Amino acid sequence: MKRYSAFAIVREALMNDHKGWERAWRNAQPKKRYDVVIVGAGGHGLATAYYLGKNFGITNVAVIEKGWLGGGNTGRNTTIIRSNYLQDASAAIYEKARSLYETMSQDLNYNVMFSPRGVMMLAQTEHEVRGYQRTAHANALQGVQTEFISPRRVKDIVPIINLDGPRYPVLGALWQERGGTARHDAVAWGYARACSAMGMDIIQQCEVTGVTRDGARVSGVDTSKGHIACEKLGIVVAGHSGELARMAGFRLPVESAPLQALVSEPIKPVMDCVVMANTVHGYMSQSDKGEMVIGGGTDSYNAFTQRGSFHHIEHTVAALIETFPMVSRLKMLRQWGGIVDMTGDRSPILSRTPVDGIFINCGWGTGGFKAIPGSGWGFAELMATGKSALCAEFGMDRFAKGRFIDESVAAGVAH
Amino acid sequence: MLIFNCPHCGVAAEETELSGGGEAHLKRFGPGCSDADFEGYLFTRENPKGVHFERWRHAFGCGKWFIAARDTVTLEVFGTYPAQTSEPPREIFDRISEKRPGWSWCNLSGEA
Ligand SMILES: Cc1cc2nc3c(=O)[nH]c(=O)nc-3n(C[C@H](O)[C@H](O)[C@H](O)COP(=O)(O)OP(=O)(O)OC[C@H]3O[C@@H](n4cnc5c(N)ncnc54)[C@H](O)[C@@H]3O)c2cc1C
Ligand SMILES: [Zn+2]
Numbered sequence: 001m002k003r004y005s006a007f008a009i010v011r012e013a014l015m016n017d018h019k020g021w022e023r024a025w026r027n028a029q030p031k032k033r034y035d036v037v038i039v040g041a042g043g044h045g046l047a048t049a050y051y052l053g054k055n056f057g058i059t060n061v062a063v064i065e066k067g068w069l070g071g072g073n074t075g076r077n078t079t080i081i082r083s084n085y086l087q088d089a090s091a092a093i094y095e096k097a098r099s100l101y102e103t104m105s106q107d108l109n110y111n112v113m114f115s116p117r118g119v120m121m122l123a124q125t126e127h128e129v130r131g132y133q134r135t136a137h138a139n140a141l142q143g144v145q146t147e148f149i150s151p152r153r154v155k156d157i158v159p160i161i162n163l164d165g166p167r168y169p170v171l172g173a174l175w176q177e178r179g180g181t182a183r184h185d186a187v188a189w190g191y192a193r194a195c196s197a198m199g200m201d202i203i204q205q206c207e208v209t210g211v212t213r214d215g216a217r218v219s220g221v222d223t224s225k226g227h228i229a230c231e232k233l234g235i236v237v238a239g240h241s242g243e244l245a246r247m248a249g250f251r252l253p254v255e256s257a258p259l260q261a262l263v264s265e266p267i268k269p270v271m272d273c274v275v276m277a278n279t280v281h282g283y284m285s286q287s288d289k290g291e292m293v294i295g296g297g298t299d300s301y302n303a304f305t306q307r308g309s310f311h312h313i314e315h316t317v318a319a320l321i322e323t324f325p326m327v328s329r330l331k332m333l334r335q336w337g338g339i340v341d342m343t344g345d346r347s348p349i350l351s352r353t354p355v356d357g358i359f360i361n362c363g364w365g366t367g368g369f370k371a372i373p374g375s376g377w378g379f380a381e382l383m384a385t386g387k388s389a390l391c392a393e394f395g396m397d398r399f400a401k402g403r404f405i406d407e408s409v410a411a412g413v414a415h
Numbered sequence: 416m417l418i419f420n421c422p423h424c425g426v427a428a429e430e431t432e433l434s435g436g437g438e439a440h441l442k443r444f445g446p447g448c449s450d451a452d453f454e455g456y457l458f459t460r461e462n463p464k465g466v467h468f469e470r471w472r473h474a475f476g477c478g479k480w481f482i483a484a485r486d487t488v489t490l491e492v493f494g495t496y497p498a499q500t501s502e503p504p505r506e507i508f509d510r511i512s513e514k515r516p517g518w519s520w521c522n523l524s525g526e527a
Contacts, residue, residue, distance in 0.1 A: 242462035253458035255437070256487075300435040301417070304464050304488045309416060311431050344458045400454040 001197035003109050024189060025196035030203050033229035034062045036383065037221060038236055039208045039244060041065035043074040043184075043369065044361055045236035046191035046202075047376020048383070053198040055377070056384040061200040062230075063192075064223060066207035070188030073238050074369065076306075076338035078261050078295040080274050080285070081370040082119040082179035084146045086135050087405045089393035090347060091142040096390060097374025101182060104373060110190030112182045113288070118273035119179030120157065122323070123148075124168035125279055132174035146176045160270050162325055168279055170323070181274060181285055187372060211248040211358070218248070218357040233358045234383055239304065239339030241362035250354045252362070253344050253399045259298045259366050260308035260337040262317075264330040266290030280319030284327075292330060294320065298340060298366060308337040340365045345404035350379050350391035359383050360396070417485075422495045424477040436470030438462075439482045440501065440521065464488055466511055466518045470498060484511060 002008065002022055012020050036052060038045045041063045052058040063069075081101055083094035100107075101114045123129040132148055139146040151163050154173050163170040192202050203225065210222035211233070220229035235244045239256040266289050276283035281297040296316030299309050313335060321328045343349060343363040348371070350361050361379045364371060378390030393405055417430040438460050444452040461467070467487045472480050480498035484507050485491065493514070494507040502523070503511075511518055 240464070242460070243464050251455075251459045252462070253454075253460065255460050255462045256464075301469060302438075302462060302467055302487050303490065305490060309430060311416065399458045400450050 001193065004111075024193040025202055028062075028196075028201035028203050030062060030064075030201065030206065030223070030225050030228050033220070034201075035060040035230070036232045036234065037061070037228060037230035038063045038234040039221065040072070040235070040237040040240075041069035041188070041192065041202055041204065042072045042236065042238060043070070043187050043191070043372035044238075044364065044375050044379070045234070046070075046188055046195060047372050048234055048236060048361065048379045049195045049200055049376075050191045050198075051376050051380035052384060053195065053200060055380060058384060059198045059200055061195070062228065063195065063200065063202045064206050064208055064221070064228070065202070065204045066224075068204050069192050069202060070185055073338040073340060074188050074372070075185055076261070076336055077184055077369040078283070078285070078293050079181040079184050079369055080119060080179070080276070080283070080367075081114070081182060082176050082274075083144050083370070084119070084121070084135055084139055084174055084176045084179070085407055086138050087347075087407060088138075088142060089405050090407055091139065091144050093374045093378060093390050093394075094371055095142070095144050095374075096377060097371045098179065100373035100377065101370075104182075104187070104190070108190040108194050110186060110193060112186040112190050114180065114182040116178050116180040117285075118157070119176045119276065120154065120273055121174040121276045121278065122154070122170050123172045123174070124170060124277060126171070128279060129171050132172070135174055144176075145178060146174055149173050149175045157273060158271055158275055160324055160326055161275070162323055165322065167322060168277075179274065184369060187369075191376075208244065208247070211244070211355075213249070213355065216356050218355055231357065232383055234361065234379065235353075235358065236361045236379075238341050238362060238364065238368075241341050241360065245353075245360070248353065248355050248358055252349070252360075252396070254341050254349070254363055255302050256304060256339050256341055257298045257301065258303050258305055258308035258337040259295070259340045260312060260335060261293065261295040262313060262332050262335040263287070263291040263293050264327075264332050267292070267330070270326070275323075277319065277323055280322070282316045282320040282323075284320060284324065291333065292327065298342070304339050306337045306339060307335075342366075344399060346407045347405035348375070348394055349396045350375065350382060350388075350394040351396040352382075352386075353396070417490060417492070419471060419481075419483050419492060419495050421473045421476060421479070422481050422497050423473065423479040426473070426476055428473055428476055432473065432475035433471045434474040436472055436480065439468040439470045439498075461521055463520060466493070466515055466520050468503065468520060471495075486515070
């Protein structure tokens, strides 16, 4: 792999007319067997493969993807990165991820455009004020830097905001200065390039259609490109987790629903942080191109349509207009959806499964982009060694034991 | 937007006048059951890519609960029936079998 650098740009420009750039990753075809097969080339699957290689020297790995890599939720999300969760287990894995984002571009030699521009979660009811003050205190104990700020500071940071309501006045906010955004595609592409450079195969346009077993143990997967044998299997397919679990012979506490986002026409810079308004189900940031990136709530029923219901857009935009009156003048350019995998306690599952050799990483729901490096780090450790402190609390047995990591009340609706 | 015919009041109800109640035909378990059964009842879901049975309430209409059979990929609605039934009526069964040969869901299947 040729390294990317300022020098390389000059070299390619002057010596090669930019024709010397090599493909970022090989277009691999499957071998007969691998030590580890990962199903799903989203951020979590690719990061898992990367840390298997980097931290454990396991490089006989294939990542199998039915579409194109990063074409699932990883390429459809609104890229908010924060770690201001309430529960200790969540704070640990999300903060690990956030800190890895800070050095990801250097680590992968790929510009993922991590922008720690600050994430602000508005408190618009008395309940939210109390809730976020509690989170700020919990974060202090967890070593996650956040603070509860006054409406005046909110206005200083976000001049376009309307503090006065009328329905939901801004009463304060939970502010994480080191949160922000990153370029979603680049995260997938950067990991894919680094995995490919370690000799791993990323096999696109290859759908897993079955899981084969040798007694109680996994022996491989059936795919649209034939059978691929493996020692260990990682299922990392977000909204399709239920389908893959069925193929493997177990069931999951997960339901899949569309979550949508939309972007406006590009405008001059007006807001240089991320603002989330969980009471009214809306959040917004401004992309480097100038588009306002807007997200809202999930559909209330199971579906695999990757578009979502129209009235959710109306609901989201109507809510945002109260807090950001300028939004009413914006034309919306594009809208899309992704299928998010929701668990009962709104926390992810990083776990062994009832089948020996099969591990599952799912349930990131509406908020897993921010977790990609931390999840890959922990899940690779779990797959390589059989245990991981980061993943310990996220086992799928927690539902039977009633040991929930309840972020559904703590984190609000959106991410 | 989804449109369901409410089997109680006969109105063609739009999604915005309904509230979703999740997977239908769950078998209820309570005190004295095994942990696995209780977990299954509370959390484990079929979540199929295809034929799905689900509960809806005609919240801004007659207020009653009903069950809908729907495809989660195409959003096609195969039919609705009152919530006080333990299995889909024969005609909905047959309609699904005709349109989705070989379908299955929990213990129900097109082969039955
Ligand atoms: C609109 C929207 C906004 C969001 N906003 C945010 C946000 O601001 N911040 C945040 O942190 N998170 C956000 N999320 C959530 C985040 O996108 C996801 O949690 C995260 O991207 C999940 O990554 P993943 O790798 O698990 O799944 P994915 O990226 O979906 O990857 C799974 C892959 O598995 C593949 N696959 C599925 N079935 C098979 C099969 N049978 N064979 C082979 N391959 C298969 C799919 O094609 C897909 O590429 C948002 C999500 C959406 C939809
Ligand atoms: Zn009715």
